[in-house]
Amino acid sequence: MTTLSANTRNAEAQGIPSRTRTLWTACAAHALHDGYTDLIYLLLPIWQAEFAIGYGALAFLRGLAAASMAGLQVPMGRVAEHIGGRTTLALGTALAAIGYVIAGYSAGLIGLCVALVVVGCGLSTQHPIASAAVSRAYQGDARGPLGTYNFAGDIGKAAIPSGASLLLVLMSWHHMLWAIAALGVVVAVAVAIFLPASLRPIHSEAKAERHASGGCGGFALLLIVGMLDSSVRMGFLTFLPFLLQEQGASLSTIGQALALVFIGGAAGKFACGWLGARLGVLATVLVTEAGTAVAILAVLVLPLAGILVLLPVVGLLLNGTSSVLYGTVPEVAPAGRTEKAFAIFYTGTIGASATAPILFGILGDAVGAHAAIIATAITAAVILPLAIALAPRLPTTELAS
Known part of the structure; x- marks a missing residue:
């Protein structure tokens, strides 16, 4: 307070x-x-x-x-x-x-x-x-x-x-x-x-100290986490229609299923930004990414009705991490360079969103769609140790509420 x-x-x-x-x-x-x-x-x-x-x-x-x-x-x-x-x-x-x-x-x-x-x-x-x-x-x-x-x-x-x-x-x-x-x-x-014409840099003195003691490394880790998070999201969505089709879903059902994912995703972006402010970066990312991995694996074994029930939760978890990560960018950006940090971060995540479907698609051709979906869950799990490594590079107030 x-x-x-x-x-x-x-x-x-x-x-x-x-x-x-x-x-x-x-x-x-x-x-x-x-x-x-x-x-x-x-x-x-x-x-x-x-x-x-x-x-x-x-x-x-x-x-x-x-x-x-x-x-x-x-x-x-x-x-x-x-x-x-x-x-x-x-x-x-x-x-x-x-x-x-x-x-x-x-x-x-x-x-x-x-x-x-x-x-x-x-x-x-x-x-x-x-x-x-x-x-x-x-x-x-x-x-x-x-x-x-x-x-x-x-x-x-x-x-x-x-x-x-x-x-x-x-x-x-x-x-x-x-x-x-x-x-x-x-x-x-x-x-x-x-829009205000100009605003002072965020926490300029504290950020200068963090930058001098390894802030660039913190931003690099955050960027990697953001790119992997985007890759998981786009890789999973690439294969979801085919998985639903295997379960006997019609085209209209597939459209409704995607809508459920997107509705959950929108709610996740809104809710997890505020949740990150309460629980802190580390706890929120660990919950959302671990939940994402588990939810993706659950989708592989559930029947069609169960998948449809779970998809809003999957969407919430897939998109929720992004709001927490975006909110962390100014905390690890070099002092006075917030716009540049956001620009680099968005470029990296958009680039990952564009390339991930191609890479997971190639993997799917080689080992099958189910194995490629499992690979997206593994990618989500890889984020967990990276988030733990990122935590010491964040301000103490960002680790937990």
Whole structure:
């Protein structure tokens, strides 16, 4: 309680206009950017029918957006250090909207390639900058708010593609994209108005001490844990539909099962961020990763009905660790380099999410789907000793409540 009060007084002394305003502005940006990211999945079949594009070209389009978003996060973090996070995020949000305007005017593959590169460039600004803004606004109390911020991204993933599909009933896909782009302009203006122009680095003196005594090693360990956690999640989800199919699930049942996982995942991001603030990093990561390993193995032996009952819990555990890890980034980042640390962390986890299905897929071809799923559980278990090794590199207040 003393720590929370001290952090609150510290925030007030820095003249932070409103913690809540910063959080909700970051949440709005996260919801929009993640929604923009997943909107591409809705557009791919439309573009295939409109322009007679093959599956390979469609995969290339999706890859362009993902590559530009992931590859530019570190450079955008550096840009934010020079011109300010608020300016960078507002311009990035507007740039993503412009990308969808260009897509609406595109008449073929080349135009769509240009549009999605522009969209990806704009989307690359959000994760490092908005995460750092929430961290700096809440200082040592940021773990729970970062869980709320991560939860907002899942809301956007559900709301924007579904809203876009409803708009398609009323208008062409060109006009739908321009309407969605207008929403992006509104959020860009909101970021420019409501996000603080600058916030002081988080716990600069304490962080400088930790950095001098091995803070870089702490961040490296955290990054490895984050990448393995993302690999477990994406590897398991890659094989889940096939496992359900083996159990006799129909396509509609598989869709419902995935929805159960995603609902549980959204709840996990929200709940585990706050749980990490209460129990500490080590206890929460040990519980979620051990639970993930056990739940994955249980899915392999349960009948279909049991799997469907368990899947929301699986989703909660799969996604819950991420909120705890994101909330730890500012604690192990070099003093004053929070944006860069978030940029590197998100680049690593997004890269792991992209490569893990390929690696586990190759393993599945070699030894079978069940063995590959067991490998994801083993990967989750590998995180446990890494978390124990990470614990001494964290502030004492982060180990337990």
